[in-house]
Amino acid sequence: MRILHTSDWHIGRTFHGHATLDALRGVLETLTAQVRENEVDVVVVAGDVFDSATPAAACYTLLSDTLRALADTGAQVIVTSGNHDSAARLGFQAGLLRDGIHVLTDPSRIGDPVTVSDAFGPVQFYGIPFLEPALLRAQWPGVRSQAEVLGRAMDIVRGDLAVRGGRSVAIAHCFAAGVEPTPHLERDIQQGGLDVVPLSVFEGVDYVALGHIHGRQQLAPRVRYAGAPLHYSFGEGDKPRGSWLIDLDAEGVADATWLALPVPRRLVTLRGPFEDLLTGAAHADAEDAWVCVEYTDALPARDPLRRLQERFPHCAKVVHAPEVLAAGDVRSYAQRVRAARSDAELVDAFLSHVRDGQGTTDAERELLRDVLDERVRAEALA
Structure with a gap:
């Protein structure tokens, strides 16, 4: 079986005030073409489909168009909710979607997998939506952290899998790391507002498709992040964009291949004296890129963003970063x-x-x- 693992589409997100919807549409069209070209059987979207709990109408249009296009390739599509999504809004029309598209947002249905079979038998896909501990304490008494709610969810998954049998894929949205959390300090160890979840929580399944981290990461051969399909900050500029193509054989994960996605407009950070950035020939190749400027003059420049945009039309961020700060007086x-x-x-x-x-x-x-x-x-x- 061939699985494409993607996540963190963040439909509706802006980039320093600039809309990204058209750029994302083009990237997702390329992803759909890759699904068709590689004869993918199942597409997994591991959370943060939208960037907001209240997305605009155009965001729903892009999601609907993309899900239909993916299903038209013949692949099954499995979508879960992330911490940016409203599970209720993302999942409200799940029962109305066409065959082959599964939107999993209900914590009470974690033990009900989507089953897809191949020549080696069934593969159980367990969609774990983003789980907020405070909202689950009545249902799961005693849970206080992401590690605890994910642990409870994976206990449900393992219990169901023991009955159903077959190979398995878990889909989750969290910050996972190969460390055990320190007792009573879990909430001090966070990434993007989410607690650390130790890798041991995910034992017992053949592949874990994770979302939340925007860069490609392999935490273990069977535990991976695909990252976001677009760059949403200059800090992500050096991280590749794409998705994981996972092949399952009779024993589990047989191969993993990175499928790169195009970057609609590259990101560049320029640093130097302000006048050099305005006129220097060395920066000519950045004139069509998204640009972050860090100018090193001792004093702030006048109207720096407007002046820089005359040369770099897509200059989105300007930072005054003096090369050497004045020494001496340390008083407040x-x-x-x-x-x-x-x-x-x-x-x-x-x-x-x-x-x-x-x-x-x-x-x-x-x-x-x-x-x-x-x-x-x-x-x-x-």
């Missing part, structure tokens, strides 16, 4: 203000605060002295 702003003995020193304290340690220059001190002297003369004549 409040301490410097309290210590000021004159108006000139007060202004110097303010400028030093907003300029990362750079106080008034010689020219500014001379101008400031003239202004303050003029004020004294005016007050004397009043």
